[in-house]
Amino acid sequence: MYRIKLLRNNMLWAFLIALTATMNVSCQVKNSTTDDIEDLSEATLGDKSGESLVEERKYRLPNIDLSHWKVTLPVGKPDEVEPPEILNYATNAELKNYMYNDSTDGSLVFYAFPNSTTTNTKYSRCELREQMVPGDNNVNWTFPQGGTMKGTLAMDEVTKDPEGKYHKVIIMQIHGRLTNAQKELIGAKDNNAPPVLKIYWDKGYVRVKTKELKDKSASDTDILHTDAWGDDEGYTFPDYVGFKKFTLEVKVKEGKLTVVMNNRDYKTYDNVSIRRWKVFENYFKAGNYFQSKEKYSYAKVKYYDLEVSH
Template sequence: MFLQKPAVIPSLFSLIMCCTTIANEKHTLNAALPPGHNFELLDWNISLPIDTNKDGQVDIIPAVYLEKGFEYKPYFYTADDGGMVFTAFVEGVKTSKNTKYTRSELREMLRRGDNSVNVKGVTKNNWVFSSVRGQTQRQAGGVDGTLKATVAVNNVTVTGETTQVGRVIIGQIHAKDDEPARLYYRKLPNNTKGVIYLAHEPRKGNEQYYEFNGSRASNIEDPIDGIALNEKFSYVIDVKGNTLTVSLIREGKEDITHVIDMTDSGYHKRDQYMYFKAGVYNQNNSGNPKDYVQATFYRLENSHTGYNY
């Protein structure tokens, strides 16, 4: 490596059917509204770490239901200040047999509720780098991409293995099989503040890590430039061609930015497709089952060349 689910609960189907319809126009954040009325969620779905219909898989809520006003405590709901809350306990259903950790996480869906478009592949549901050939670009839903978010991490795990405690992923770029970008927040139990760091996973070779405001190590003292729980900050994940740029933005402080050259990472191939993810992806499976991660989002904006929404 380089440095640089709970007790029996009601069926989600019944909850979805009783959701209110979305308002005709967007509002500023309002604590009385569900997340889909405060945020544009028609181009996202959400995976929750539960299996209410007992089919052996996580519950995935489609974009159209998010837009109509779906929420489900304690995993996904509107906070008292209008923010969009995501929660994932150590114990819960995983998204696949190969997934080690639980998540309450949005997955970008550029098809915007059009089920005739395939979810996977180079389709109008996903985006590609502008470094791929033009024909592939035309098949995709967008080219290159920017994800902007403002978030506060409210809780991280305090139990479990030393290497896992306190870790949560709050934003990603996912490709066909790999992850060009995973953005982490980590706070150790004895510290008052946490740090932000980025992992870039080339298709071949070791993962590369980039630290923003302190070390990601498991034995650090309180980071001088750290971020406390419930403290708001912003991030931007941006791709143009083979260049990945990720910035940490905080009020009253200079932005911290890493620029990664992905020319040799293998994502410019014509079979590679991308989608953003945002929410909480718990990176601890060794702690107390009821230990959890939680974050509240106050801004979430995704954009792509050729995607005009």
């Protein structure tokens, strides 16, 4: 009897000890989980709810203020959308097929293909045009006044030509413009002047082209004509960017034009042609000016941030 009673007592004590240990482990796990949640809240969530965190991780937006830009689309006459309508591009039925967010990487995508073209051009575009006064093309800037445009961008998709080479895309520009008085002076049919700067994505490299006077001694009136200007030989930055993200900065200051790539490589233009460009008004452009007319060709350019200052 004693042995049976002792065995029963031992079994009871073992049960009680096991139960106590289980309760302690349970409490420790519970406390550890609570602490982990509190640590996550303090280190990661702040005052945000878990739902807000999911939203923040799921949706990323580009850092671009569109209040001083209009966009030209590759469709319509071509169609253009100015401020304030452009600010609602994400829900604008006219825009969302050609200019839209990629929320997975926080970029604004510009999609273009051969279709509608603007006056004096043969290629289509989905491209932003600077408007210093929103909705007004008549207020622009001169080289003596200067300006800076900086953006982070990447080529997302682009087709190849029959030889297997990627199509070219103009990704940034400085475009010249005649004032109304200059237009009347030379009898031009519109205010169009040459683009003094074109920056290309060219087979994975960044290539810069500027304008040069054909006759350096031409008068200030003569150089208002488009045919007074030709293209320079161009400059290609040595680094291959391919489809990776990179930065470009265009700076106009004191009669100089400088293009900076990835904050380290730069090309500066300080010559007679650049100094004489002061007769024109100008505006910045950025986006996707697609350089192909081949059927089924297209390109998508991503901008992550874009800013302009004067």
